[in-house]
């Protein structure tokens with residue numbers, strides 16, 4: 183843990199950017215420089231492309247980048263979860279091989295956790311990994327896999343021991359998605375987009391050195407990935423939108439956003455877009471409607487409170503203090519905010535809530551909010567699972583009696599699928 | 601009857617449910633919702649010829665069956681349950697009712713028999729911009745043209761407006777009073793285009809008029825007739841909505857009963873049971889209000905206007921809440937296009953604001969009950 187103050191960090195970032203930022207560089211070249219300087223992912227360890235700053239300091243670094251108009255490391259998608267997991271549990275070989283491609287945006291990752299038979303109960307994964315002739319051979323089916331259709335690598339949770347109890351029979355691997363044994367089918371969502379997939383795995387191969395963590399310790403490794411995912415899911419999250427500046431690097435960033443992000447243009451809408459409420463009310467001419475004002479105010483109240491809760495959690499981690507419960511409720515709060523915003527947008531839109539596409543009076547954005555918010559309370563662990571975690575782990579309430587963890591996994595009742 | 605149905609009504613419901621199970625499975629709903637027309641004319645024919653559905657609340661003297669709004673609401677409830685793609689609501693519930701309420705004796709004789717037979721499909725044009733269905737929000741003014749009128753201006757959110765051959769347009773007369781006007785869809789100056797609807801099972805159109813000849817429905821007091829039309833439509837919409845909500849509730853319950861996680865049925869988790877119990881409560885309360893409202897209209901209760909608004913407000917909240925729970929109970933599958941839940945979710949979302957949202961209808965209820973008028 184470094185002892186640098188906020189001001190020192192700010193001035194170091196500024197110095198670095200003044201000396202090196204040049205919008206006429208290529209995007210990958212620039213991010214390669216960031217990897218070398220440690221300013222792309224300043225909270226990564228010094229020996230692995232970072233500067234060892236506390237996680238909370240990254241927001242400060244981002245602020246300085248923004249002031250400069252400088253582009254940062256690639257951060258969208260599963261890549262940050264992959265990096266966090268590899269940094270914590272990976273071998274040096276794995277770190278060497280993957281971290282830089284993650285940061286430059288050259289390589290894309292996906293998370294092969296959920297299966298048709300196991301979603302909330304991720305530890306019930308039944309995709310099998312069998313060791314044959316020095317390699318892991320993978321067979322099974324995954325589902326809801328965001329980005330699988332354009333991912334280069336996957337974080338894979340698979341069962342290596344069917345006689346062990348459920349959580350002890352899993353192992354964690356890095357799967358190369360570009361091989362014949364991996365078939366990806368895009369799934370259309372209720373909002374018309376297709377950002378997640380079904381993945382059929384038939385005799386796909388993984389080199390022995392691409393196991394992450396110990397054999398049978400896959401659940402522990404997956405927990406790191408999930409904690410990072412849930413931490414990222416609070417309402418303080420922002421989305422990249424690019425700028426219209428003309429220089430080469432901005433142009434390349436726009437291209438990256440347009441192509442890589444195309445299946446995910448709806449992501450901001452699943453949060454409920456509280457930021458649009460007031461403007462929409464004005465645009466629809468109902469800003470002076472006392473009833474609608476109350477609805478907007480109610481939504482803003484919970485949204486702001488949720489944002490400040492996330493900031494409290496961040497401030498604690500910035501100061502190196504242990505987080506209180508405020509760090510664990512962000513994901514659930516985000517669901518509640520999104521639902522409230524959906525209802526308020528509906529009231530603001532009035533009859534236009536019956537329309538979609540260009541006709542909703544906001545270029546289709548409002549219509550998309552109305553059919554996208556349900557994702558937020560399912561993806562990355564459902565609201566119900568979040569409540570179980572909060573009550574059992576934070577509030578230390580008694581756990582449910584379980585009948586699935588006291589016997590070999592092969593004897594646990596489960597869904598008959600496929 | 602506010603708290604029960606007659607044997608005939610129960611039989612009618614059973615027959616209709618059986619018919620819709622055969623004619624409107626979700627495979628068929630998905631097929632129709634992708635077409636511009638949005639319904640299967642062969643099914644419409646059967647509905648009208650074999651089940652006389654378009655004639656229910658049209659008086660016998662105009663070729664109808666002479667039943668009440670309670671019966672009409674049962675039909676809507678079953679259609680909402682099956683998510684039937686059909687111009688029923690736009691034509692039978694809105695347009696035919698408007699003519700029934702606002703037309704003169706001659707006009708009813710002229711128009712209603714073809715509605716009752718299902719030969720005419722009509723639509724009611726009310727909404728201007730974001731104004732909604734409230735009479736105060738209407739600003740289109742008809743110009744006098746000899747004995748007749750001419751209309752100019754734009755209407756939107758016209759349910760089933762694209763397939764209608766007869767349009768009933770709500771506009772002001774030159775004297776500023778409300779009027780309901782009949783316009784032939786092929787008349788001069790009418791242009792129509794489909795509006796992209798969030799709920800693809802319910803088609804909407806934008807209809808514009810340019811110096812279009814129109815006939816005033818000249819039974820007396822158009823303003824009262826429009827409000828009565830709204831009352832009936834609200835009662836029927838509440839019925840349709842509780843039908844959809846109940847279907848969602850049942851399907852979600854069936855899904856959680858067969859899904860396992862953590863080595864057990866997810867239905868065995870207490871939180872799932874409580875959610876299912878809450879859904880039952882929401883849907884049953886909304887059903888009671890919808891049933892009561894339709895009967896109150898039939899029985900001519902003095903407070904019927906407030907009651908139907910209450911029923912629609914209740915249905916708005918209950919339907920969308922049930923839909924949100926239903927998606928959630930399905931987990932990841934519930935967010936996919938292939939799973940059927942979103943079809944009802946979208947109907948719930950669109951119905952939330954159709955004929956006024958919950959807040960507006962609660963206001964309508966209080967104005968009717970509390971304000972001295």
Ligand SMILES: Cc1cc2nc3c(=O)[nH]c(=O)nc-3n(C[C@H](O)[C@H](O)[C@H](O)COP(=O)(O)OP(=O)(O)OC[C@H]3O[C@@H](n4cnc5c(N)ncnc54)[C@H](O)[C@@H]3O)c2cc1C
Pocket residue numbers: 292293294295296297298299300301302303325326327328329378557560561562563564565566567570859861862866869871872928929930931932933935
């Ligand atoms: C947009 C989106 C993107 C996704 N991206 C990915 C991805 O990239 N990679 C990946 O691996 N997965 C991904 N998922 C999958 C997601 O993590 C799962 O859908 C989620 O965890 C729920 O699992 P399930 O779908 O199997 O539902 P189930 O687990 O079957 O849940 C059904 C219902 O039962 C409830 N339930 C289950 N267990 C309990 C319990 N113990 N107590 C109370 N209630 C319970 C749930 O809360 C839910 O309401 C994504 C999902 C969505 C919607």
